[in-house]
Amino acid sequence: MSIYSPPADWFKAPSGPERLWVGLALIWCIVMFIAMPYWHFYGKQNSTGEAYAVEPMTFMQRTMQFADAHKIREESGVPVAEVPPGGDAYLLARMWSFYPVLQLRLGQTYRLHISSLDLQHGFSLQPLNMNFQILPGYDHVLTVTPTSTGVFPIVCNEFCGIGHHTMTGRIVVVE
Amino acid sequence: MSTAVIGESLPVSGNHPAALVRSCDTTSLPVCLSAQRFVKLHAVAAVVFLLVGGIGAILLGLTRWPAVHLLNAEWYYRVLTLHGLNMLIFWILNFEIAILYFAGTVLLNSRLFSKGLAWVGFLLMLAGALTVNVAIMQGRSDVLMTSYVPLKAAPSFYLGIILMAVGALIGVINYFGTLYIAKRDRTYTGSVPLVVFGATAAAIIAVVTLLHGAIVMIPTFLWSMGLVESVDPSWYRITWWGLGHMSQQVNVCAMVSVWYLLGTLTTGSRPLNQAVCRGAFVLYILFINLASAHHLLVDPGVGAGWKIWNTSYAMYLAVLASMIHGFTVPASVEVAMRKKGHDRGLFGWLFAAPWSNPGFSGFFLSLVIFGFGGGITGVVLGTQQINIMAHNTLRIPGHFHVTVVGGTTLAFMALTYYVVPLLFQKEFYAKALCRIQPYIFGLGITLAALGMSFAGSYGVPRRHWDVEFTGSLFSTGFDSGAHVMLGILGIGAVIAFIGLMLYIGLVVAAVFFGRSNAGRAMEPWHEEAPAAGPALPEGEAEHRVPGTVALVIVFLLTFAVYYFANWKWLSDVWEVR
Numbered sequence: 200m201s202i203y204s205p206p207a208d209w210f211k212a213p214s215g216p217e218r219l220w221v222g223l224a225l226i227w228c229i230v231m232f233i234a235m236p237y238w239h240f241y242g243k244q245n246s247t248g249e250a251y252a253v254e255p256m257t258f259m260q261r262t263m264q265f266a267d268a269h270k271i272r273e274e275s276g277v278p279v280a281e282v283p284p285g286g287d288a289y290l291l292a293r294m295w296s297f298y299p300v301l302q303l304r305l306g307q308t309y310r311l312h313i314s315s316l317d318l319q320h321g322f323s324l325q326p327l328n329m330n331f332q333i334l335p336g337y338d339h340v341l342t343v344t345p346t347s348t349g350v351f352p353i354v355c356n357e358f359c360g361i362g363h364h365t366m367t368g369r370i371v372v373v374e
Numbered sequence: 375m376s377t378a379v380i381g382e383s384l385p386v387s388g389n390h391p392a393a394l395v396r397s398c399d400t401t402s403l404p405v406c407l408s409a410q411r412f413v414k415l416h417a418v419a420a421v422v423f424l425l426v427g428g429i430g431a432i433l434l435g436l437t438r439w440p441a442v443h444l445l446n447a448e449w450y451y452r453v454l455t456l457h458g459l460n461m462l463i464f465w466i467l468n469f470e471i472a473i474l475y476f477a478g479t480v481l482l483n484s485r486l487f488s489k490g491l492a493w494v495g496f497l498l499m500l501a502g503a504l505t506v507n508v509a510i511m512q513g514r515s516d517v518l519m520t521s522y523v524p525l526k527a528a529p530s531f532y533l534g535i536i537l538m539a540v541g542a543l544i545g546v547i548n549y550f551g552t553l554y555i556a557k558r559d560r561t562y563t564g565s566v567p568l569v570v571f572g573a574t575a576a577a578i579i580a581v582v583t584l585l586h587g588a589i590v591m592i593p594t595f596l597w598s599m600g601l602v603e604s605v606d607p608s609w610y611r612i613t614w615w616g617l618g619h620m621s622q623q624v625n626v627c628a629m630v631s632v633w634y635l636l637g638t639l640t641t642g643s644r645p646l647n648q649a650v651c652r653g654a655f656v657l658y659i660l661f662i663n664l665a666s667a668h669h670l671l672v673d674p675g676v677g678a679g680w681k682i683w684n685t686s687y688a689m690y691l692a693v694l695a696s697m698i699h700g701f702t703v704p705a706s707v708e709v710a711m712r713k714k715g716h717d718r719g720l721f722g723w724l725f726a727a728p729w730s731n732p733g734f735s736g737f738f739l740s741l742v743i744f745g746f747g748g749g750i751t752g753v754v755l756g757t758q759q760i761n762i763m764a765h766n767t768l769r770i771p772g773h774f775h776v777t778v779v780g781g782t783t784l785a786f787m788a789l790t791y792y793v794v795p796l797l798f799q800k801e802f803y804a805k806a807l808c809r810i811q812p813y814i815f816g817l818g819i820t821l822a823a824l825g826m827s828f829a830g831s832y833g834v835p836r837r838h839w840d841v842e843f844t845g846s847l848f849s850t851g852f853d854s855g856a857h858v859m860l861g862i863l864g865i866g867a868v869i870a871f872i873g874l875m876l877y878i879g880l881v882v883a884a885v886f887f888g889r890s891n892a893g894r895a896m897e898p899w900h901e902e903a904p905a906a907g908p909a910l911p912e913g914e915a916e917h918r919v920p921g922t923v924a925l926v927i928v929f930l931l932t933f934a935v936y937y938f939a940n941w942k943w944l945s946d947v948w949e950v951r
Contacts, residue, residue: 200644201568201634201706202403202481209565209648215917217646217701220926224697227930228690231937235682235758238941243949245759248681250674275847296847308949319522319607321766321835325850327947328833330765332673334607335524339674344949352850354843356766356835358518360525361447364840367848 246331253338258314262289266299274300274369282309290353290368292320292333294360297353297368303345305374311341321356324370330356345372388483389559395485400796400895409479409486409552410797413472415496416545417793420468421881423460423503424783428874430457435822435867440841440860447839451516454837456507458519462621462778463538464503469786470576470628471495471545476797477573477631478552483561487551491544498541505534518837520614523594523605532595539587539617546577546584568651569638572631575655579662580624586616586666608675615666622774623662625782626696627655629744632785633703633737639792640734640899641727643710646917651702657695661687671761681758693753700745700929705922707738712915715905720921722906731899736788736812743820744781748773750933751827760940763947768834768863772827779870780819787877788812794881795896800888802880805899811876818870825863832856 213221239245265288269280279300282288284307291298293316303309313322313333320333331341355366388395394407430453436444445453479486486492508530509515515527553574556562566574590613596602634651637643645651667684670676687693711723728734751773755764764770791808794800802808826836832853834841841860843850891897 200642201638203567204562204564205568205648207564211647211649213647213650216919216923217650217705217917220701220923221650221694221698223930224694224701227697227933228694231693231753231757232686232690234941235686238759239678239682242759242945243951244762244944244947245678245951246672246681246762247678247951248674248676277847300848318525323766323833323835324948325833326853328763328767328831329947329950330672330762330767332670332765334611334674336606337608337674342951346948352848354833354835354850356838357522358451358525358837361451361516363451364447364838364843365846367843367846367850369848 249340249342251338251340252336253314255314255316255335258289258312258338259291259316261312262291262298265289270299271302279371285309287312290322291316292322292355292366293317295355295362295366297355297366300369300371302371302373305345305348305372308342308344311343313339313341318359319357320359320366321354323354323356325352325354327351332357348372348374388485388561389555390485398480398796399891399893403480404483405797406479406485408489408492409475412486412492412496413475413793413797416468416472416475417790418885419496419500419503420465420472421878423464423468424874425878426507427457427460427465428871428878430454430460431874432867432871435864435871437839438860439864439867440857442864443840448516450839451518451837452510452513455516455518456510459506459510459535460503461783462519463535466625466778466782466786467538467542467621468499470580470624471499471542472793473628473632473789474545474549474573474577475552477570478549478556481567481570482552482556484552484556484559487548487555491548491551495541495544495548498537498544500541502534502536502538502541505530505537507534509534520618521594522614523597523607523610526598529595529598532591532598536588536591536595539584539591543581543584546580549573549577568645568648569631569635571652572627572634572655575659576624576627576631578659579620579627583617583620583624586613586620590614590617608673611670611673612666612676615669619665619668620662622778623658623665623692625778626662627658629740629782629785630655630699630703632789633699633741634706636733636737636785636788636792637703637707637710640731640737641707641710642714643706645706646702646709646919650698654695654698654702657691660691661695662692664688665692665756668756668761671756671758672765678758685756685758690753693749696745696749700741700749701922701926703741704738704925705919708919708922709915709917712918713910714902715907715909716903717910717915717918718906720924724921726903726906728900728903730809732791732808732812733788733899735809736784736791736816739812739816740781740785740788743776743784743816745929746932747820747823748777748781750936752777753933754937754940757937757940760944762950763940763944764830766836767830768826768836769830771836772823772825772830775819775823775826780816780823784812784816784819787815790877790881791899794884794888795891798885798888799890799892800884801891801897802884802888804880804883807876808880811873811880814876815870815873818866818868818873821866822863822870823866825859825861825866829856829859829863832859834860
């Protein structure tokens with residue numbers, strides 16, 4: 200009984216089906232554990248957490264300079280920055296917008312810097328459903344290679360105040 | 375109330391002062407009257423906060439159902455803050471303190487360590503919860519349960535959480551004190567019962583959890599007062615989740631203990647192998663405290679090695695513990711039923727189980743919903759790379775509504791069908807409604823969680839007022855499938871809310887207006903089903919569990935399919951590192 204003290208000789212090894220299940224479960228746990236380091240080395244999708252300390256104002260200035268230097272047009276009044284292949288792209292999150300719009304090329308690799316001017320925000324790329332955390336003071340670097348073309352909305356998925364649901368941005372990927 | 379001094383009727387005499395103990399009229403267990411009072415107080419407080427959280431739940435469910443979209447944005451986030459704290463902290467912690475006081479005294483034949491400490495703990499928890507709720511309703515603390523800095527709440531919000539944590543810690547200390555005096559006074563012989571062992575594991579994890587709460591909340595409180603300049607957001611996240619996730623491991627431990635308890639109360643089950651069950655609880659204590667990493671898997675500033683090691687609770691050893699309990703709990707029921715003569719076929723024991731007993735149905739549904747729903751999704755979402763497709767989407771609430779609600783809350787509801795007749799000594803009214811309540815609640819919460827999980831797979835964020843993004847610069851939206859799933863969430867929320875209100879109504883009616891059963895045994899919840907064969911003699915079929923083996927093999931296959939399917943989906947998104 201679970202509610203009474205057990206007999207004095209309760210300490211014994213599992214036997215029969217119980218032993219089998221403990222073994223099976225342990226093997227499954229080890230398989231799942233190995234999957235993660237395996238994917239880290241051989242998989243194409245990883246979150247390495249690469250980040251650098253940055254003052255929010257400094258990051259904003261960098262993003263502004265980047266957007267001015269690479270602007271090719273505007274969408275809804277927001278500059279569209281074409282990022283040179285292999286280059287650095289900057290994306291600033293703040294209440295309640297992402298700045299600027301980024302234009303990338305299919306199959307090229309970019310270093311995408313994301314950070315926040317104010318609160319914590321979420322970088323959620325739709326409809327791919329790829330999600331990363333944005334923290335003020337942390338320049339979060341994603342080394343990203345688009346493998347599909349089109350217009351990809353970014354939505355904020357970390358609560359950031361009353362206008363949270365209006366916080367959207369955009370990444371455009373062309374051939 | 376039948377108060378009797380207990381002497382020779384028990385194998386070992388307890389340490390109860392005269393007239394402060396009664397013998398349970400149903401189980402003959404000695405009930406410390408002082409502990410009984412605090413079990414009642416905490417249980418009543420728990421149900422009140424469950425009601426507050428439940429009203430929040432239906433408002434939120436009806437807001438996320440796009441066709442209804444009930445609340446405005448301001449109230450949505452306010453009610454979300456209220457719902458999270460009342461459900462995850464106030465309801466659950468109060469119920470858990472009640473479980474600790476019960477397990478430490480009744481099952482060990484001991485008195486409560488200190489009545490004074492129990493009062494202080496209870497009043498602090500009550501004051502903390504009220505302070506937090508007032509702060510939220512005043513409208514200056516719309517920061518959600520996590521209150522991620524630099525989002526700032528009123529100082530009283532943080533103060534309330536600190537009071538709550540300190541109160542709970544005092545309750546836990548009182549439990550450890552009770553363990554100590556029970557041991558010192560030799561109120562029991564040999565090892566503590568399994569349920570007490572599990573409760574102790576929960577209490578140990580609770581201490582670590584509540585200390586994290588204090589470490590993170592005190593500087594944040596000072597910061598909100600303007601006395602500290604800033605709190606680092608990454609440090610806050612890692613420490614807060616030491617509170618936020620680990621408190622869920624307290625819930626897991628308490629829930630598993632309740633499974634063992636209800637298995638025994640409803641079917642007379644006993645663990646196949648105590649060493650295995652206890653070993654699994656020890657794995658929780660040793661490894662589950664790493665789980666705060668689950669919330670930082672796509673965070674900047676923490677590396678892949680750290681994420682992989684910690685998210686897997688050091689090679690999934692705590693997952694192993696849950697998989698062990700997931701076997702031993704149904705296996706113990708299977709053996710108990712077979713020994714009574716329900717020995718036919720693979721699942722004869724399961725069909726003959728007391729499904730009309732809400733203590734059993736609630737417990738077994740909790741086991742199934744937690745295992746198949748919560749366990750599998752939890753491990754998959756907590757896989758370092760797969761989390762890229764899940765972080766902060768509705769998949770996360772989809773996971774924890776089948777762990778902490780379909781699992782823990784449903785198990786606690788099931789236990790209530792014994793707590794009220796045995797400790798409040800009151801009989802339930804409308805027993806037919808009691809019998810269907812666990813099914814309604816279990817169905818509702820499972821539907822709601824499925825809706826959340828699948829909507830989240832379409833990318834729908836959690837904690838988000840408007841999936842249409844009305845008023846945003848770049849209009850966007852989701853696949854129509856996501857809207858269907860959000861509708862299922864809404865329908866599930868309505869059904870679960872009906873089950874919840876039924877529970878609260880039945881409990882309130884019984885506790886305050888129920889017929890007293892003092893002096894006689896509680897009315898049994900079920901008649902034993904006629905056995906298919908003769909009862910088996912002692913020593914036979916001790917490990918005859920083919921039905922459970924079949925169930926866990928199905929479980930493992932489901933797990934593997936869902937796990938590898940997620941890796942496949944991940945391989946289809948953009949390359950990132």
